[in-house]
Amino acid sequence: MDNVYTRRIAHLQAGIRKQRLDSLLVTSPHDWYYLTGFTGEAGVLLVEARGVTLITDGRFTVQAKEESPGLKVELQRECLYRTCGELLKRRRRRRVGFDAGQLTVAQMGSLKKATTGAVRLLDAGGMVLSLRTVKDAAELAAMRKAAALADQVMQAAMRLLKPGVRELEIADEIEYRMRKRGASGSAFESIVAFGERAALPHARPTAKRLKKGQLVVLDLGAILDRYCSDITRTVFVGTAPAKVRLWYHAVLEAQAAAIDAVAAGRTCGDVDAAARGVLAAHRLDQYFVHSTGHGLGLEVHENPRVAKGQKTLLASGNVVTIEPGVYVPGVGGIRIEDDVAVHRSGNEVLTRASREFIEL
Secondary structure, eight states, rough: OOHHHHHHHHHHHHHHTTTTSSSSEOOOHHHHHHHHOOOOEEEEEEEETOOOOEEEEEEEEHHHHHHTTTTTEEOOOOOHHHHHHHHHHTTOOOEEEEEEGOOOOHHHHHHHHHHTTSSSEEEETTTHHHHHOOOOOHHHHHHHHHHHHHHHHHHHHHHHTTTTOOOHHHHHHHOOOOOTTOEEESSSSEEEEEEGGSSSTTTOOOOOOOOTTTTEEEEEEEEETTOOOEEEEEEEEEEOOOOHHHHHHHHHHHHHHHHHOOTTTBBBHHOOOOOOOOHHHHTOGGGGSSOSEOOOSSSSEEEEEEEETTOBBOTTTOOEEEEEEEEETHHHHHHBEEEEOSSSSSSSOOOOOOOEEEEE
């Protein structure tokens, strides 16, 4: 396997030894891609002190050998988790870690039945995800490209906003323009919300038509080279009332304060507090109904969580979103979101589309 994967596996094996485990079952496709480069969607990766085995079915054996040369591949029989359990029992593994949040009751039942009490299964969730929170230079390069693509699509989507257009039409255009620029897909279902629906933080696109005098929230993200981006911009169609302008500039100020707080060694709670403090000063904190941000990488929602009271320390290599918002029921909402990489000294804003208030 490539040196980068060898290093990642070595870090994970050190963690396995620290937790006094014999081996770890890796059941997330994102996790096993991170560790081996294998992009198939079915299987289990068994990481042991002296080796790594991919258990998968016949659809993926050739693919695994091409994508991850040197990786040992074990062909599953009728049931994936029964095969996995039988392998653990045959190798006399006693303490085996797994992520309880990733297995169904049926999968867990098959695993336990196959081991017949010979293996102690221990919840060791988050071991790979904790490694994934710190991006290396190649990962950051991929995320810069994904962010640049999102910037381009955001700017193109804004140009399509005219009275009469439907939310669904804009969402479809966003998806099309992402793929046209090389994305493998969207990181999540794009949010396109007009008017009072902009007060719904996770509004799904509908057949609603755009009218003059409405706020528009656009939230989109692209997957490029398997890494995600996530950006939100808010515009007004027509001439905005004074109160909307005040709300927008308050959110922009809150975001700037939070971005300034993003630094290695600062807690995620500190960053969240920076945004909330600004909105409180504007008497708008009651309308900020979600956390300030989240980690970003192979998945659009990863650790660390940038939320109230979070004690997790930011580290160089983390990438987080900073996305304060104000949501006024019956009127609309305003959110401004960017992707921010943490460096040893300072930070880097990856998404660069203009944050200035735009009236169309």
